[in-house]
Structure formats: structure tokens, C-alpha cells
């Protein structure tokens with residue numbers, strides 16, 4: 001049966017030429033778009049400076065289009081500033097999917113090094129456990145700066161995995177700074193609405209000296225930072241190889257496969273792959289870890305239940321520590337920690353780190369539920385709205401891991417939306433899930449997280465405020481204390497292994 005043609009999907013009326021741009025807030029657009037869902041439905045069309053823009057706010061619509069019809073919904077909008085001028089289109093996030101062998105090759109590398117099979121391998125799991133212990137140590141010695149520790153430990157894990165660059169030698173090559181500079185350029189160049197050249201790509205031909213073309217100079221500076229991220233760590237690996245004792249890393253495995261015969265293009269490709277780990281992982285994982293700390297400070301009953309689960313598994317009868325664990329949890333314990341696994345899922349849902357995902361572009365005219373979707377439309381999935389759908393997640397603003405432990409668990413399948421859709425689904429999702437699991441399980445084993453207390457002894461309520469395209473909680477205070485002095489020896493003995 002043919003569906004009745006209904007024209008474009010509904011949406012709020014805009015102004016001529018500029019469309020709906022003035023109705024979209026600068027920050028936390030997902031909240032406005034969720035309001036529009038209530039008014040117009042789960043498939044909405046707006047226009048931004050003449051570009052038709054479709055917003056999908058239900059799991060059904062997002063999977064119908066971005067997954068089932070992924071062959072035409074998997075390109076990205078052209079990002080002139082960040083992608084072309086600064087050069088991030090050499091990586092994966094900004095690469096076009098259609099007819100682009102480089103896209104396939106980069107996805108393949110992600111799959112090889114951090115797909116589900118690679119993420120279950122012992123070597124990778126042991127590195128993640130070892131690096132996670134650095135986070136525990138930092139929380140032990142300086143608990144107030146938990147946010148900085150989450151960032152720092154995520155950065156050094158990426159350097160260890162990608163280049164085998166040791167995290168315990170004080171960063172002699174300044175690689176953390178090099179990566180941070182490049183990432184700063186990535187965020188600034190990607191800011192929607194900041195660069196005229198994104199709306200009028202013809203401006204990219206202006207020479208640097210031309211009045212008003214200061215963006216060209218900024219792009220050059222950011223590009224130099226990105227080139228350094230491609231080059232310096234790569235040279236480090238090459239030098240290690242020639243010294244004869246390189247540490248294991250993704251780059252090393254790739255170069256070993258090529259047996260010293262890598263072409264200039266292959267060298268460039270693997271450099272771009274390694275840099276893509278940064279652009280995808282450096283901001284997202286720390287945001288999830290900080291959300292976890294916030295969730296625990298706000299929900300002591302969840303923390304009690306999670307700690308009871310850990311204690312029951314890791315406390316030996318007649319242990320010298322009483323009911324305190326005698327070792328840290330490991331990946332092998334995960335199957336026996338269903339409540340902790342549910343806490344991880346709830347972290348992905350409660351405050352998703354990328355609430356709007358990344359934009360997709362449709363490469364062909366299409367029809368959905370009788371509505372016309374024009375070729376070239378930018379398509380966003382409102383991940384935040386999908387993960388706060390009351391029908392699937394009753395009381396969506398509450399942090400309730402038990403929602404995944406019911407018999408007819410519809411919630412677990414939907415939580416995967418936190419990582420996007422179809423051919424563009426986050427290729428770092430397994431490593432991120434593992435990293436957040438091990439951090440959560442070991443932090444809960446070691447520490448008690450609670451609201452902080454001011455000088456007058458009054459409890460300070462942390463405020464739940466998020467901002468940024470990669471959404472991050474605003475700075476808040478809380479207490480992170482060892483659950484028991486005995487645990488200090490557990491962490492010390494465990495750390496010596």
C-alpha cells in the first residue's frame with residue numbers, strides 16, 4: 001500500500017533565508033529540540049541558513065533511517081573550517097562515507113584494533129587495568145581534582161595504546177601537550193556558527209593577507225598543531241623500532257604487518273587513524289567518568305547497592321579485612337557484577353556525552369512515512385531525547401540502574417543509541433565501555449563518594465549543569481574518601497603486579 005504523500009515533515013516556522021537559526025539556542029540545543037518533539041513529533045524538519053535539517057527524536061525513526069537506510073544516510077556535512085582548512089577530514093569523523101576508500105580503510109583499522117574481538121583480548125584488557133590504577137592512585141593522593149585526573153589518564157591511555165608511549169616516565173616529548181593543542185583546534189574549528197567560511201565555502205579561496213581573512217591564519221596555526229600530532233608520536237615509534245625494543249602499540253602492529261614496506265600513503269593513513277583516537281576519545285570518556293562521580297554523590301543508595309555487590313564477590317571468608325575486598329575487581333569479574341554493569345549503562349543514558357551525536361547527510365531524495373526528505377538534508381538524531389523517552393525509561397531524570405535488571409529489559413537495547421547509528425556508529429564504543437566499567441568498578445571498590453561539606457558543616461548540593469557539544473558537567477565539589485584504611489594496602493599490593 002502506498003503511503004499518502006505528505007510533503008515535508010512538520011516543524012516550527014522559520015524566517016526567509018535564515019530559516020530557524022534564531023530559534024536555536026547557542027548551547028544545549030537538545031533541550032529545545034526535545035520541546036519540538038512534544039509539539040511536532042519525532043521527525044521534524046527545520047532550515048538553517050537554507051540547509052534543510054531533519055531532527056529524529058525516537059529510536060524507531062533513527063534506526064529506520066540511519067541504520068536500515070544507512071547506505072544513503074552516512075555522509076557528513078562538509079565542514080570547511082575544521083575538515084578542509086584545518087585538515088580533520090583526513091581523519092574519520094569528518095570523512096565522507098560514499099565512494100571513499102579511505103573511510104572504509106579507517107573504519108577497518110578501528111575494527112581491527114578496537115572492535116569487539118580486539119577489546120576482549122588479554123593484552124588490551126591488562127593495559128586498560130594497569131592504566132586505570134594510575135587513576136586510582138591519583139584519586140587517592142589528590143581527590144579534589146578528579147576531573148583533571150579523568151582527562152589526564154584518558155589521554156595517557158590513548159598514547160599508550162596508539163604509540164606505546166609509556167605513561168610513567170613524565171612525558172619527555174610533551175605529547176600530552178601536543179595532543180591537547182591539536183584537540184583545542186578541533187573543538188574551536190568545529191564550533192557551529194563560529195566561522196563564516198562554513199556557511200560560505202567560497203571564502204576558503206581568500207588569501208591570508210586579505211582583510212577579514214584572519215580565519216585563514218587561525219586555520220594555518222591549527223593545521224600546524226594537527227601536523228605535529230600526526231608526526232611527532234609517529235617518529236617516536238619509528239625510533240623505538242630502530243632501537244630494537246619498541247613497546248607494543250597499534251602503530252607498531254600496523255608497521256610490523258607492512259614489514260618495513262609501508263608506502264607514504266599508508267604511513268599517512270595510520271597517523272590519521274592514531275589522531276582519530278584522540279578526536280573521538282579524549283573528551284567523551286572523561287565526561288562519562290565525571291558524570292559517574294556526580295551520580296554517586298547524588299544517589300548514595302545506588303552506591304550502597306553497588307558496593308554490596310562488589311564486597312560480596314571480592315571478600316574472602318575470614319579475610320583479615322572483615323567485609324572489605326581483598327583485591328581490585330578485574331574484567332573477568334564483570335559477568336558476576338550485574339548491578340555494576342547496569343550502573344555503566346545508566347551512565348551512558350543519564351547524561352549522554354554526545355547528546356546530538358554527529359550530523360549525517362542524506363545523499364539521495366528519500367521518502368519516510370509519506371514525508372519527503374531532500375537529498376543534501378543534514379540529519380541529526382537527538383540522542384538525549386531518545387535516552388529520556390518516558391515510555392522506555394520511566395522517570396528518565398532519575399539515576400536508576402535497576403531499570404536494566406527487569407525481565408522484559410527494553411532499556412538495554414536502546415542505551416546503545418548513546419554511541420550513534422549505522423555505518424557511522426562510534427568505533428570506540430567497546431573500548432570506552434570497558435574503560436568506564438573498570439574505572440567504575442575499581443573506584444566503587446576503593447572509595448566512598450559523597451557530597452562535600454562547607455566550613456560551617458553544611459552539605460553542599462552539587463548542581464547538575466551540563467554544557468558543550470561534547471557535554472560535560474560544570475565543575476562541582478564532592479568528597480572521595482578511602483572506604484577503609486585497609487584498602488590502602490589492597491591498592492598497593494595490587495599495584496605492584
Ligand code: HEM
Pocket residue numbers: 092093094095276277278279280281282284285288352353354356357358359418419420421422423424425426427428429431432
Ligand atoms: C563516552 C564514550 C563515547 C561516546 C558516548 C561516543 C559517542 C559517539 C557518537 C554518538 C558518535 C557519532 C556516531 C554517529 O555519527 O552516528 C561517535 C563517533 C565517533 N567516535 Fe565515539 N564515543 C565515545 C568514545 C569514543 C572513543 C574512546 C573513541 C576512540 C578511541 C571514539 C571514536 C569515535 C570516532 C572516530 C567517531 C567518528 C566515526 C565516524 O565518523 O565514522 N569514541 N562517538
